[in-house]
Amino acid sequence: MSENTRVSAFYDGTVPKNEVERLKNYDYPNTVSQLFLPKKLSGQTLLDIGAGSSSTMQEIVEQHEGTYMALDQSPDLLRARTRSGVQIQGDARHIPLEIKSDDDKVDLSHCRFVLMHLSPEDRALVISEMDRVSKNNIILDYDWGSWEKRITDDQDKFSNKPEYAKSINLQKRFLENSKALGEKGKIEMNMGSKLKTEAEQILKKEVTEKRVIREPGKYYNEMIMVGLKANTPMWRKLGDENRAQEIEQIVREIEQLSPEEQAPFCWTDIVGITWQ
Ligand SMILES: C[S@@+](CC[C@H](N)C(=O)[O-])C[C@H]1O[C@@H](n2cnc3c(N)ncnc32)[C@H](O)[C@@H]1O
Secondary structure: OOOOOOOHHHHHHOOOOOHHHHHHOHHHHHHHHHHOOOOOOOOOEEEEEEOOOHHHHHHHHHHHOEEEEEOOOOOOHHHOOOOOEEEEEOOHHHHHOOOOHHHHHHEEEEEEHHHHHHHHHHHHHHHHHHHHHHHEEEEEEEEHHHHHHHHOOOOHHOOOOOHHHEEEHHHHHHHHHHHHHHHHOOOOOOHHHHHHHHHHHOOOOOOEEEEOOOOOOOHHHHHHHHHHHHHHHHHHOOOHHHHHHHHHHHHHHHHHHHHHHHOOOOOOEEEEEEEO
């Protein structure tokens, strides 16, 4: 595999079918995005950059009488969308919209879980492009460090509860494999925590940051989905069958947990920035 090969190439060319489905059925991020949307969407146009295969954001915007535009580089993901509307197959680093004056700008751009897959240079291009084509902007990314920190910080809380030992151990194994995947694939796992600084450096203006924290609880389902539908095929794409099998094993063990053991499961924070 050449030096240039990155896991983010997962989204180039043919996107594995199970990832297309995972994105489609993964609802929680839409709840988070809604926290960042303006109160009034009626009459507003939202450009979703790296929109993926889920049509839920489109549903939300259209329910509020806004206009939704999907931009993605992947024809597979665009094709899987279930709602018709404006779909642009294009590169977020060079958004194919001609802007001669502010009137040509969209009202809102939204870019979720895309920057973490890009190099710093490409991220800078996307942020500048969003600023060029849109009056208001929202970027959301995960901060995987938050999950790790919570498990470590809460060690005492968990260590005197033997019923949690198995699930803590599984979360650690899951995190370890996911972090290794991030390193190998040059995915910026802590992108969320870097958004504000990077964006302010590029835009030379202030941006607002908000962190959305998920309480420990019933999030083991997401681990199963991320494990089997994203993590495992990515390891296979990288030719590491051992890691792929380790993730499958972790998922099988997670599925065996009792409700008490599932209780301490937590998940990564999502960090959002907005600017005008
Ligand atoms: C993890 S998915 C996120 C999809 C969607 N935003 C969501 O939150 O469900 C990353 C998406 O970014 C898209 N993408 C990555 N690089 C891109 C680029 N340079 N231009 C346009 N889309 C890109 C991929 O095709 C994929 O749909």
